Amino acid sequence: xxxxxxxxxxxGQIGTELTSFLRDEYGAExxxxxxxxxxxxxxxxxxxxxxxxxxxxNKIEALVxxxxxxxxxxxxxxxxxxxxKHPMKAWDLNMSSLFHVxxxxxxxxxxxVFWPSSIAVFGVTTPRTKxxxxxxxxxxxxxxxxxxxxxRWCEYYHQQYGVDVRSIRYPGLISxxxxxxxxxxxxxxxxxxxxxxxxxxxxxxxxxxxxPMMYMDDAIRATFMLMEAPSENITIRSSYNLxxxxxxxxxxxxxxxxxxxDFSISYEPDFRQAIADSWPDSIDDAQxxxxxxxxxxxxxxxxxxxxxxHLKTQxx
Numbered sequence: 467x468x469x470x471x472x473x474x475x476x477x478g479q480i481g482t483e484l485t486s487f488l489r490d491e492y493g494a495e496x497x498x499x500x501x502x503x504x505x506x507x508x509x510x511x512x513x514x515x516x517x518x519x520x521x522x523x524n525k526i527e528a529l530v531x532x533x534x535x536x537x538x539x540x541x542x543x544x545x546x547x548x549x550x551k552h553p554m555k556a557w558d559l560n561m562s563s564l565f566h567v568x569x570x571x572x573x574x575x576x577x578x579v580f581w582p583s584s585i586a587v588f589g590v591t592t593p594r595t596k597x598x599x600x601x602x603x604x605x606x607x608x609x610x611x612x613x614x615x616x617x618r619w620c621e622y623y624h625q626q627y628g629v630d631v632r633s634i635r636y637p638g639l640i641s642x643x644x645x646x647x648x649x650x651x652x653x654x655x656x657x658x659x660x661x662x663x664x665x666x667x668x669x670x671x672x673x674x675x676x677x678p679m680m681y682m683d684d685a686i687r688a689t690f691m692l693m694e695a696p697s698e699n700i701t702i703r704s705s706y707n708l709x710x711x712x713x714x715x716x717x718x719x720x721x722x723x724x725x726x727x728d729f730s731i732s733y734e735p736d737f738r739q740a741i742a743d744s745w746p747d748s749i750d751d752a753q754x755x756x757x758x759x760x761x762x763x764x765x766x767x768x769x770x771x772x773x774x775x776h777l778k779t780q781x782x
Contacts, residue, residue, distance in 0.1 A: 468496065468536075469492050469496060469536050469537060470496050470498075470533055470534050470535050470536045470537070471488055471492060471496060471497045471498065471535065471536070471537045471538075471539065472498050472500065472529060472530065472533065472535045472537070472538045472539070472576075473485050473488070473497065473498070473499050473500065473538075473539045473541060474500055474501075474518060474520050474526070474538065474539065474540050474541060474542050474563065474567070475500075475501055475520060475540065475541035475542030475543065476499035476500055476501050476505060476509060476515075476541065477499075477501035477502075477503050477504060477505035477506075477509060478501070478541055478542070478543075478644070478647055479639065479641065479644045479645075479646065479647045479682075480541050480582065480636075480639060480682070480685065480686075481499070481501070481505075481539075481541040481542075482505055482506060482508075482509055482643060482644045483641060483643055483644070483682055483683075483686055484539060484541065484686055484689060485497060485499045485505075485509055485512075485513075486508060486509070486512065487686045487690065488539075488690075489512055489513050491690070494512055494513035494514075495513060495514065497513055497514075498513070498514045498515075498516060498529065498533050498535070499513065499514065499515045499516075500515065500516040500517065500518035500529065501517070501518065501542070502517065502518065502519050502520070502542075506643075506644070514533070516529055520540070520542035520559060520562075520563035520566075521558060521559060521562045521563055521566075523562075523566040523569075526566050526567065526570065527566075527570060527575070530570055530575055530576055531575070535576055536576060536577045536578065537576065537577060537578040537579070537580070537693070538567050538570070538571075538576050538578075538579050538580070539580040539689075540563055540564060540567050540579065540580065540581045540582075541582060542559065542563050543559065543560050543563075543582070543609075543612075544556035544559050544560060544609070544648070545609060545647050545648045545649040546584075546586055546607055546609040546610070546648070546649050546650045546738075546741055547648050547649060547650055547652070547737075547738050547741070548647075548648030549607065549608040549609040549612075549648075550607060550608060550609075550737065550741070553608045556608050556609065556612065557608060557611075557612055560609070560612035560613070560616065561612055561615065561616065564581060564616050564619065564620075565619070567579055567581070568619065568620070568623045568629060568631065571623070571627075571629040571630070571631065572623060572627040572629055577630060578630045578631075578632070578693065579620075579629065579630065579631040579632070580631075580632050580633070580689065580692070580693055581616060581620060581631060581632075581633050582633065582634060582636055582689075583613045583614075583616060583617050583633050583634065583635045583636070583704075583705035584609065584610070584613045584635055584636050585597075585635055585636070585637050585638075585677075585678055585745050585746060585749065586605055586607055586609045586610035586613050586741075586745065587603045587605050587610055587613045587614040587617060587635060587705070588601070588602075588603060588605065588610070588744070588745055588746050589602070589603065589604035589605045589606050589610070589744050590604070590606065590743070590744045591604045592604070592746060593746070594746050594747050594748075595746070595747055595748050596748050596749070596750040597707065597746040597748070597749050597750060598707075598750050599702065599706070599707045599750065599751075599752070599753045605744070606740075606741075606744050607741055607744070610744075613635075613705075616633075617633065617704040617705045618704065620633055620703060620704055620705070621703045621704040624703040625703070630697055631703060632692050632693060632700060632703075633702075633703075633704065633705035633706065634685075634688060634689060634692060634705060634706050634708045634754075635705045635706065635707055635708060635749075636680070636685060636708065637651070637677070637678035637679050637680045637708065637709065637710065637711075637749065638650075638651025638652075638654055638677055638678065638679040638680070639651070639679075639680055639681075639682050639685050640654050640655055640679060640680070640681055640682060640769060640773065641655065641681075641682035642658070642772070642773050642776040642777050642780070643682070643776075650671075650738045650741045650742050650745075651677055651679060651742075653669050653670055653671055653715065654677075654679055654713075654715075654718060657669070657715070657718060657719070657722065657731070658722070658770075658773040658774060658777055659777060661722050661726050661729050661774070662726075662774065662777050662778055662781055663781065665726065665728055665729055665730070666729065666730045666731070666732070667729075667730075667731050667732075668731075668732050668733070668734050669715045669731055669732070669733050669734070669735075670734065670735060670736045670738050670739070671715060671733070671735055671738060671739055671742050672714075672715070672733055672735050672739060673714060673715045673716040673719075673731070673733050674714050674715075674716060675714050675715065675739070675742050675743070676712055676713060676714040676717075676747035676748070677712065677713075677714070677742060677745060677746075677747060678709060678710075678711070678712050678745075678746060678747070678748060678749045679710065679711045679712065679713060680708070680709075680710035680711060680762065680764075681710065681711075681764040681768075681769040681772070683763075683764060684710050684762050684763055684764050685708075687763075688708055688754070688760055691758050691759065691760060692706065692754075692758055692760075695757065695758035699757050699758055700757060700758070701753065701757055702753055702757070706751070706753060706754045706757075706760075707749050707750060707751045707753065707754060708749065708751050708754055708760065709748065709749040709750065709751040709762065710762035710764065711762070711764075711765070711766055711769070712747055712748040712749075713766055715731060715733070716731075717766065718766065718770070719731045721766050721767050721770040722770055722774070724767070724770070725770065725771070725774050726774070
């Protein structure tokens with residue numbers, strides 16, 4: 467049977483680029499994008515698009531039946547910094563949308579589910595360096611709590627009902643194609659914009675706060691690799707650790723200065739500093755490497771060159 471993919475939350479930071487990638491792989495007509503808000507021109511005009519509230523089970527089910535969907539990628543979520551301002555709204559969106567999709571899979575109306583988790587599942591009690599796949603998870607944010615809860619339900623639905631659900635704990639993601647979406651790692655996107663626009667940046671984290679990061683192309687490739695892997699290779703049904711880069715604001719500043727020597731940075735930590743302090747500074751992803759051949763490709767300096775090149779074109 468031909469793959470028919472529904473991407474919920476397609477207008478977001480990951481969803482936008484994931485939709486484009488999957489349309490190239492499977493054909494535009496086989497990848498249906500949906501979101502509560504419009505996306506960019508490429509997303510809206512590059513294939514089918516439907517408006518959808520991810521908390522509306524009946525509408526999701528109707529789309530699944532209308533397009534004979536096989537795979538659902540549930541990318542809709544309220545991210546860490548935004549979720550702290552709207553806890554109950556974040557919990558409702560992040561959890562109810564997941565149950566809707568898991569229940570459709572349980573009832574055999576779809577075959578496969580991708581759901582993104584995050585390094586936000588970790589907390590201050592987690593080993594900070596080379597955080598293992600199986601470790602202490604005591605998150606202190608609404609976003610992290612919802613992601614950890616989601617991981618447990620994903621594994622439960624796989625064990626109890628045989629649902630083919632797959633997940634990645636994404637680190638901070640960096641892209642020039644979409645604006646930041648309200649996450650704690652968003653400084654690493656904003657800094658490139660400000661470097662080109664103003665030659666200076668005021669960072670909301672301390673300069674030595676090292677966090678796991680990843681260029682978006684690596685993240686999309688990892689998602690595709692995981693979903694393409696044979697089911698028997700998938701040993702983790704909660705969520706896989708995934709690693710690429712680890713750096714702090716001082717290191718990314720030095721990378722930018724190789725292109726913009728006069729660039730300067732200052733530091734004004736806000737409430738996001740406490741969130742960042744509860745997360746690891748590096749991740750051990752040996753299980754993803756072993757199970758489905760994961761390996762990151764883009765270095766910090768390569769990413770900086772790509773970001774500045776494309777953003778410069780946008781601003782011109």
